[in-house]
Amino acid sequence: MWVAAVLVLSVAHIVRRFKKRAEEDDDSAPSRAVASVLLLAALVVALAQTIVVGVLADLAREFGTDAVGATWMLTAFMLASAVATPIAGRLGDQHGHRRVIVTGLALLAIGSVLTAVSVGAGWYSGALLGRVVQGFAGGVFPCTFGLARQVLPGQRLPRVIAALSAMFGVGGAAGMVVAGPLADVAGTSAVFWTIAGLSVIALAGSGALPRHQAGNPQSRGFDITGGVLLAAALVSLLLAISQARSWGAASPATVGLGIAVLVFAGAFGAVEHRTAEPLIDLRLLFGRRLIALNVATVVTGLGMFAAVTLLPLLAQAPPQSGYGFGYSAARTGLLIAPIGVCMTVAAPVTSRLAGQKKGARGVFQAGATLAAVGLLGLCAFHDRPLHVAISGAVLGLAYGLAFGSIGTLVVDATPPEQTGAAAGINTILRTVGGAMGSAIAVAIVAASSTSHGPPTEAGYKTAFLVSAAVVGLAALIAAAIPATASDAHLRDEIRE
Template sequence: MWVVAGLTAAVMFVVRKLRRGGARRPAGGGTPVLLLAACGVAIAQTIVLAALTVFARELDVSATGATWLLTAFMLASAVATPVAGRLGDQFGHRCLLVTGLALLLAGSVVAAVSTPLGSYPGVVTGRVLQGLSGGVFPCAFGLARQTVPAERLGGVVAALSAMFGFGGALGMVAAGPLVDVAGPAVLFWFVAVLALLALAGMVRVPSPSTSASPAGQVDLTGAALLAGTLVALLLAISQGRAWGWSSPGIVMLFVAAVALAAAFGLVERRVAAPLVDLRLLIGPRLLTTNIATLVVAVGMFAAVTLLPLFVQTPTALGYGFGYSPARTGFLMVPMAVCMLVAAPLAARITRSLGAKAAFQAGAVLAAIALGGLALLHEHIAELLVWCALLGLAYGLAFASLGGLVVGAIGQAATGAATGINTILRTIGGAVGSVLAAVIVSAATGPGRPPAESGYTTAFVVASAIALCAAAVTATRGAVNPQPGRQVNVELRDSR
């Protein structure tokens, strides 16, 4: 509980500072609120991960059914993130950020009320509403770029980027102790409190000095096709193991995902105001960054999925530690702390060597930590060391991604570009979680517990994936912007 108490104290400190600042706060004074908002969304994504077995029991569903509490959030977030980023660029990031926080609050309350009632549909609905708050991330980047002074922007962007990983780790840390003390519903009430505090703080965030230009119509056709693509893809990935990878249902889902993606590409190339400018996704300045984002997210979420499963394995199987959810959460503390420490470190590396160097350092450290987990995992002290190194690694990697994206595009496209980058993290997270489970289960027979060799193989694969992320950004086309020397590329219509 000391972790939760510490977070609560930090939140209250932020609120007191905001009250003292009042309306006369200088530009950039709302940064703590933006960080709190981003952290709250990241916590909401992973806070159910360490307690899925508890939710399965409380809601009377199978383990596969319980995983939908994670998948539902990812699906909704993957759809909402680029939409919110685009709308933020058109109509103002502040308005969309407040809307996202309101959805996070509403979804948390719905899920919290539904859990004691044993209403599985109600909890899933709440998680969908929570997932729609994924648009907070691109809007926070856009609002920061409008309100934060240029000399501080690099550090703020790094901190916002780090919140994706730090908040995710913190969600897993807090889940175990909270569930043991007050039951699973308290997880959602905890997120609701964070959302409410962030909403209250938004009142004192300075208004942007520049205004959005709401020109053009919202690309509803593109939004529908993107939603269909992501739902089909993530549904196939998340349910492939349960339904069978060669089953007709999974095959049809993959075929549908490809067909819808092709249709989405055609529509976005022809529409006057596309939901996702494809040049932000596959353009020469952002292609390597987006690929690296997808790859590093696969490796990270594979790791955070494997670790709770590994330490909760009964010692009678010859490995594992038989930990409870609470003790598993405490094991993740070094990871969360090191992710937080990595944000200012990433900013320093970026100032001296560039954002690409910070990302590559993080990816290489992740490969070392995951390789260490594969070879040395017999003692809990070893796991604590590797968790700390992994937190530092992914803190560096995620903190530098915002700088790579923001430094490569013009201000008018900040929300759209960071939205695309965030959605790639979400897709990578879904792929990584499933990939880890598939590798572990492949090492044993049906109905039997996983073998230790499955975890070893999965950690080795995750290590190789992290190295691939470093290699991608080493290509000639990767942009390496310096804070204060932004690559101010304004996208022109080349259709």
């Protein structure tokens, strides 16, 4: 349980740092409470997405299924979240973000209880349904940005936005770290009971959120057709990515889904272009201020999540393979704990660094560059646990800087009334990039196997090298992100 203790202390550290700075800037207790609730809500949702990664083998054994069947426990959440996130962001902009946050946390609690009970009873279908219900809580994440922007004082907002953005990575890393030790001590069901408990705490804390937060009075329509087409395109894309390895990249199912993505995406673009109240303003995807950021987000997620996916496989590979450590799930969690710890440590300083000469764009580029260094370290030095842990620490700092600055960049480039929608789009792009990175990395490693034997060390080296090149490309793409007026404004606020 040392892993869980380290993560809890690290998250407590970021909360204390945040509160200390908040007290220096503003003595308003209500705004401090709002920020704390938003951070907890974002953290719990991010935890819920990845917490199954460390216990997939246990779930396969308990349900009597294979690795592909167990992977659906992750895929089900991702698909539901992909559908809910952009729709929730739009609804929050229209009708108030608090309502969406409360609804999402309630669904997370219900889905977590259903999953925990189903795992305990060995009911696979019930567990999948529970994960789908959990996934609908993905809409909480973009609405935390929208609510923060509307109700928090200006001097505190940059730091909260940076912390919220970092929570996507912090929670994701923490979920993978704590699941193994928790399952070893209290059983696999305890993983989902933990999420249920945290979501209830966040739901109780939502009483501190403004009850009469207004939406956009000029935008009350909802684009049902656009929502259906977007959901179909996202589900087809993520389903193809997540199942390509088991189905085969050239299988009829995978190819058919690829065609479906193009058809649904094209129809969605045509509908949104002609609709007076579009679900997503296409300028949020392809506008001058956001196109480079959105592309960089996908590329960064692709490169970074590849490493997070490969490290447990590397650590748990038997030493007879010539490169693994033969670790259990709990020891694997300890090995990759530096990623979550360093990401948590980096999050509070992101906004302060963004106030320096280079601004948020420079912080993002620094994070992407540092990630490339960490991935190159894994490529060259992975023969000892200490070497892997050091590279993981570098990656954690990189994740904290890159993900922490993305939220600031999105807010800088978006009108206040579209914050939820823009944050929802960016969140989905991170998820899509992460899913693609995980699938590509695993495919590269699997391709190194010969005669049905285990993957070779060369496969891991190649995957880490490709990932390093990808995140290096993200740093170059980020150079095209326009500087915004708020960069200078943020620098002035922090210096004061």
